[in-house]
Amino acid sequence: MFFFQQSDAQWNKGKGNGYYKISAWSLVANQHYTNTGEIDPNATRGNFTLSFYGEYGISNKLDFITYVPFLTRIYQNAQISGTNGNVLQAGEAVNAIGDIDVGLRYGLIKKNHFALSTTLKLGLPTGKNKAGSDGSFQTGDGEFNQLITVDAGTSYQLFSKPAYAKTYIGINNRTQGFSDEFHYGIESGIKLGNKLWVLARLNSVNSFKNGTLSAQNSQGSIFANNIEYVSVGAEVAYYITSKLGVSLNYTSAVSGRIIYAKPSYSGGLFLDIQ
Amino acid sequence: MKLLKLVFLLLFVGLNSCIQEDIVDDAVPEELRIISSVNTLKVGDVVKLQASYFNNVGEKENKNIVWETSNSNVLFIDALTTNITALAEGTATITVKTTGSSGELTDSEIIMVVKDGVVVMPSENTKKGTIAPTASYVAAGDFEISKTTNGIQIILDDNYVADESLPGFALFLTNNPNSLANALQIDAYDDVDGTHYKGAFTYILDGVGINDYQYLVQWCRPFSILVGKATITDK
Numbered sequence: 001m002f003f004f005q006q007s008d009a010q011w012n013k014g015k016g017n018g019y020y021k022i023s024a025w026s027l028v029a030n031q032h033y034t035n036t037g038e039i040d041p042n043a044t045r046g047n048f049t050l051s052f053y054g055e056y057g058i059s060n061k062l063d064f065i066t067y068v069p070f071l072t073r074i075y076q077n078a079q080i081s082g083t084n085g086n087v088l089q090a091g092e093a094v095n096a097i098g099d100i101d102v103g104l105r106y107g108l109i110k111k112n113h114f115a116l117s118t119t120l121k122l123g124l125p126t127g128k129n130k131a132g133s134d135g136s137f138q139t140g141d142g143e144f145n146q147l148i149t150v151d152a153g154t155s156y157q158l159f160s161k162p163a164y165a166k167t168y169i170g171i172n173n174r175t176q177g178f179s180d181e182f183h184y185g186i187e188s189g190i191k192l193g194n195k196l197w198v199l200a201r202l203n204s205v206n207s208f209k210n211g212t213l214s215a216q217n218s219q220g221s222i223f224a225n226n227i228e229y230v231s232v233g234a235e236v237a238y239y240i241t242s243k244l245g246v247s248l249n250y251t252s253a254v255s256g257r258i259i260y261a262k263p264s265y266s267g268g269l270f271l272d273i274q
Numbered sequence: 275m276k277l278l279k280l281v282f283l284l285l286f287v288g289l290n291s292c293i294q295e296d297i298v299d300d301a302v303p304e305e306l307r308i309i310s311s312v313n314t315l316k317v318g319d320v321v322k323l324q325a326s327y328f329n330n331v332g333e334k335e336n337k338n339i340v341w342e343t344s345n346s347n348v349l350f351i352d353a354l355t356t357n358i359t360a361l362a363e364g365t366a367t368i369t370v371k372t373t374g375s376s377g378e379l380t381d382s383e384i385i386m387v388v389k390d391g392v393v394v395m396p397s398e399n400t401k402k403g404t405i406a407p408t409a410s411y412v413a414a415g416d417f418e419i420s421k422t423t424n425g426i427q428i429i430l431d432d433n434y435v436a437d438e439s440l441p442g443f444a445l446f447l448t449n450n451p452n453s454l455a456n457a458l459q460i461d462a463y464d465d466v467d468g469t470h471y472k473g474a475f476t477y478i479l480d481g482v483g484i485n486d487y488q489y490l491v492q493w494c495r496p497f498s499i500l501v502g503k504a505t506i507t508d509k
Contacts, residue, residue, distance in 0.1 A: 030296070032497075035439035038410035043498035044296050077296045079498055081453065083331050088300065088455045089498065091293035135464065136442055136496035215438040215463065215471060222441045222463070222496060258439065 011115045011153055011166075012107040013057035014274065021053045021247070023268035029260035033229070033253065039261045043089070044077040049098060053268075061107040065121065069098030072127065072139040094137035098127040105151070113155045119170075121147040129221065136222040143176035149183065163190040172205075177213030179226050182206045195245075197237040204230045207257075229256030237270070245270050298498075300453040302332050306339070306372050306379035309485045311399045311421070314386050315349075315360035322357050325370040325381060332450025332488075337372045344369070348387050360387040403490055403504035408451075411437035413492050413502025418509065425480040428460070428490070436471045442496040443469055447479075447487035451503045454493065458482065462495060 013019060030044040050071040056064045075093035080086070103121030110116075127140020149170030156163055165188040172181040182205075189199030207226040214225075233251030240246065247270060252263035310323040327337040341356050343349045348364035351357075358368065369382040401419040415434030419426050436443055442464075448457035460477050463469050492502035 034410040035437070036410055040409045040411075040499060042494075044294070045497070046293075075293050077294045079298050080295045081331060081455070082297045082299050083301045086331075086455070088298055088453050091295075093293055134442065134496045215440065215443065215469065218463070224441055226439075258441075 012061060012105060012110070012117060013055055013063050015057045015059050017274045018054065018056040019270065019272050020055075021268045021270040023049075023051050023053065023247075023266050025049045025051065025264060025266035027260060027262060027264035029262035031261045033256035033259050033261050035226070035257050037255060037257055043079060045260070046073070046075045046077075048073040048075075051098075055105075063105040065101070065103040065105055065119070067101040069100070069127070069139075072096055072098035074132070074137040074139060076137070092132055092137065094128070094131040094139065096128045096131060096139040099140040100124045100126045103147075115151075115153050117151045119147075119149045119151060119168075121149070123147065129223075134222070138222065141176075141178065141223070142221075143174055143178050145172055145174040145178070147172040147183065158190050161190055161192065164188065174211065177211050177217075177225070178223075179207045179209050179211030179213075181208065195239040197239075198234070199237070200232070200234050202230065202232050224258045227256070227258050229253040229259045231256075239272070243272055245272065296498075298453060300331050300450060300455070302328075302330060302450045302452065304328065304330050304374040304376055304379055305449070305488070306337075306370055306374070306381050307485060307488075308368070308370055308381045308383050309483055311484055312383070312385060313399065314388060315358075316388055316390050316392065317360050317362060318390055319360045319387075320357050322355070323368065323383075327372055327374065327379070328449050330375065331453060331455065332448065333456050334449075337374075340371045342369045342371065343367070349385060358385075360385075363387055363389050399484060400509040401484060401506045402509040403506045405434070405490065405492065405502045405504040407501065408503050409499055409501045411440055411494075411499075411501045413437065417490065417504070419484060419506060421484050422478065422480075425478070425482045426484050428477040428479065430470070430473075430475045430477075432474050434473060434475065436469075436492055437501065438471050440494045440499075440501060442494050443471070444493050444495040446491050446493060447482070447489070448491055449488050451489045451491050451500060454495070454498075457491070458487065 026048050028046040031039050031041050034040050049069045051069040053067050058064055073095045078091035079089035081088055101121050101123055105117050105119040108116045123145040125140055125142050129138050129140050129142025131137040147170050149168045151168040153166030167186045170183040174180055185203040187201035189197050191197050207228050209226050211225050231251050231253045235249040237247040238245055247268045249266040305328045308325045325339050326334050329335045341351045343351050343366050345366040348362050349366040350359045350361050365386045367382050367384050371380050405413050405415045407413040412435050416431040418429045444462035445460050446457040461469055490504045
């Protein structure tokens with residue numbers, strides 16, 4: 001709960017091509033957006049995730065996509081009395097695998113500089129939805145969800161440099177009483193020089209608030225239903241070679257409900273085979 | 275091979291992501307409080323009153339406490355045992371004193387002494403409070419606390435509300451609203467019988483004195499967020 005990670009859709013890779021990335025992602029937050037969108041303080045919590053993201057072109061129109069958070073570390077700072085230095089609440093951490101995504105992207109239209117595709121992404125409940133001394137150090141939500149999106153993108157020249165823009169909308173069907181969600185996002189990037197891409201993106205998740213999961217029927221579980229946010233982020237990707245590169249990302253929720261109100265940072269090493 | 279080294283390096287960094295320290299401002303005023311709830315005695319009664327000292331984090335601590343009476347002809351205090359004897363009809367104020375780190379602390383209680391044979395209606399000695407929000411979450415409601423045979427009962431009014439969107443709601447009695455270190459949990463999201471969020475409800479608490487705690491507080495326990503607070507006062 002209280003965090004988000006977003007892997008964005010790309011154009012179809014083409015048969016045999018692929019994009020693979022090992023990332024480290026970190027979010028440390030001592031405040032959060034409440035259910036009314038206000039920002040309130042909380043004990044400092046951290047989420048550090050090591051993940052693998054991969055896209056592989058099964059055919060020219062069909063890609064296999066996966067996101068594997070193979071190590072997710074959720075931790076909370078020790079709460080120390082400012083008056084006498086006593087430990088009010090010991091610090092705690094849980095290390096576990098997170099929820100794995102697998103999916104397929106199918107190219108619908110590819111014409112000149114325009115591409116339209118649809119993606120089905122399945123969120124597998126491989127993480128722990130109850131962990132730590134009070135059950136709140138979850139690395140997954142415990143539900144199987146299906147996110148279907150329609151993705152559109154175009155490439156063009158901006159200031160005589162290669163650039164692109166893309167957008168998507170999607171519906172996320174969630175189970176186990178969680179509310180379904182409407183997703184949308186936009187992204188734009190430009191290539192500077194021969195090796196550097198700079199891009200910016202905006203993502204949003206909006207709850208339909210149609211889930212049955214509530215504090216009254218959660219049977220003691222900590223859950224975060226009806227999460228909503230609008231996040232903005234920037235990323236730079238530098239190609240060390242024609243295939244191998246590194247990327248750095250900064251993302252922050254600019255508004256939200258039941259989500260941390262601090263930025264996340266990530267760095268990754270990617271292999272772009274095309 | 276280089277990629278493998280990178281993965282191991284990231285794993286090492288991840289597994290050692292630091293648990294650091296949050297410093298909590300948990301200071302509260304020191305307090306000396308008469309715990310016994312005695313308002314009326316009959317001539318000849320001997321009682322031992324109790325008072326507790328709570329330090330600047332609301333934790334009970336042993337202290338030398340001095341007992342005084344405003345009228346030793348009505349109420350006599352044995353300096354050795356601190357027993358109080360009702361000697362004659364009338365009214366006297368019992369005062370307790372101690373020295374805290376911030377200076378002298380006192381508390382007092384007025385006790386009426388009636389002649390033997392008079393039927394004394396037991397004092398209700400009821401407490402009350404109103405929960406007010408301390409964060410952006412919904413927290414509201416009136417309540418009363420009264421003595422039972424074995425402890426106390428907290429009676430929540432119809433207007434009581436706790437925010438159902440809170441991940442990990444819990445209700446506590448405490449002497450320090452800024453910390454759960456010495457708080458008594460009376461309801462929580464992970465209780466076997468569930469949690470009460472809205473409307474009238476009564477909690478029965480055995481072994482708890484009516485003057486043992488000064489606040490009733492609502493917390494989001496896992497994330498250490500104080501969301502509602504009520505000061506318990508005499509009704």
